[in-house]
Amino acid sequence: xxxxxxxxxxxxxxxxxxxxxxxxxxxxxxxxxxxxxxxxxxxxxxxxxxxxxxxxxxxxxxxxxxxxxxxxxxxxxxxxxxxxxxxxxxxxxxxxxxxxxxxxxxxxxxxxxxxxxxxxxxxxxxxxxxxxxxxxxxxxxxxxxxxxxxxxxxxxxxxxxxxxxxxxxxxxxxxxxxxxxxxxxxxxxxxxxxxxxxxxxxxxxxxxxxxxxxxxxxxxxxxxxxxxxxxxxxxxxxxxxxxxxxxxxxxxxxxxxxxxxxxxxxxxxxxxxxxxxxxxxxxxxxxxxxxxxxx
Numbered sequence: 001x002x003x004x005x006x007x008x009x010x011x012x013x014x015x016x017x018x019x020x021x022x023x024x025x026x027x028x029x030x031x032x033x034x035x036x037x038x039x040x041x042x043x044x045x046x047x048x049x050x051x052x053x054x055x056x057x058x059x060x061x062x063x064x065x066x067x068x069x070x071x072x073x074x075x076x077x078x079x080x081x082x083x084x085x086x087x088x089x090x091x092x093x094x095x096x097x098x099x100x101x102x103x104x105x106x107x108x109x110x111x112x113x114x115x116x117x118x119x120x121x122x123x124x125x126x127x128x129x130x131x132x133x134x135x136x137x138x139x140x141x142x143x144x145x146x147x148x149x150x151x152x153x154x155x156x157x158x159x160x161x162x163x164x165x166x167x168x169x170x171x172x173x174x175x176x177x178x179x180x181x182x183x184x185x186x187x188x189x190x191x192x193x194x195x196x197x198x199x200x201x202x203x204x205x206x207x208x209x210x211x212x213x214x215x216x217x218x219x220x221x222x223x224x225x226x227x228x229x230x231x232x233x234x235x236x237x238x239x240x241x242x243x244x245x246x247x248x249x250x251x252x253x254x255x256x257x258x259x260x261x262x263x264x265x266x267x268x269x270x271x272x273x274x275x276x277x278x279x280x281x282x283x284x285x286x287x288x289x290x291x292x293x294x295x
Contacts, residue, residue: 031288032217032266033065034276036255038285045255046072046289047275049222049266050154051214053142058215059152064289069161072261073168076254079178080171081159090175094136103130105187110195117141117198134190135182141197145204158263170254172247172264181238214266217291223270241273248278 032049046068069075080086096102103111103126114137115125121144122129129137143151162169182190197203206225213221227236247264254260268275276286 029220029270029288030217031290032214032219032269033068033289034269035068035287035289036279036284037287039283041255041284043259044071045260045262047251047262047264047269047279047286049219049269050263051211051266052153052155053146054152054154054211054214055146055148056150056152057148058211059154059157060215060291061157062291064291068289069158069167069261070165071259073258074254074260075158075162075167075169076172076251076260076262077155077158077169078172078264079155079175080169081155082162082169083171086171086175090179093176093179094133095131096133099131101127101130102134102187102191103127106191106195110191113195113198114141117144133179133182134187134194135179137194138197141194142207145197145207147204147208154263158261167261172250172262173243181235184238185235219266219270222266223274226267240268244268244273244275244278247275248282251275251279252282 034047036045036047048065048068079090103115106114106126111126115127118129118137118140119125122140129140132140159169161167210222210225213225251262254262264275271277280286
């Protein structure tokens, strides 16, 4: 099995879990959009699986998603990206304490590879960018690894729709909490995986396989791909399962109060500990909303 890199984890660190027989893997699960009803709800709500970055020409959006969004009175993302104070806090937390530069924390070969990549694509290297934490550096690198110049973001799309449609937005958790997850992963492990991002072509092959499964709306396959990550085996619970459980009370309060559109990383959806199954366990009916076939 190929060793997954920090590149892969950075994009899907929200998606991790463990595969269990209780979650039936089936083509019937092939949908990114699920309707939430029943259990005394007076109105339907929806949960949608995102991928955090994708080439714009692969960005999929259709009427079933837009109609679900427009029928809602609140939008929930993992983070409230419409909150400027949240964004400012995340920017600050993305930097090392006291702006310490981690350039010399890399082993020499890895430092050379990462520095050369950043310099080639941004004009400056680790001497300047080394003040950022590894997860922030991985984002900078990933954007330049994608096979396109025009990059799309579902989260930013929903922020714009929130403004256009006048639908309030909330976050299921804070950026401070998300960033704290990376602080629990050893620095050296993160730095080594940064080096693999720029030297190991398998990294992008893995990401492209993820994109392919996403475009097919195959949430079970997405989950299988993600759970092959070596880092998941050690940190899977804090990166996914515990967070899914923590979200359920917030989601329940939200959907009981008003029809809501909830968008989270697509790897959060499948598995016994996925949000879909946890909501079913809480008594709700979840129905996949399939895309119209293209002839």
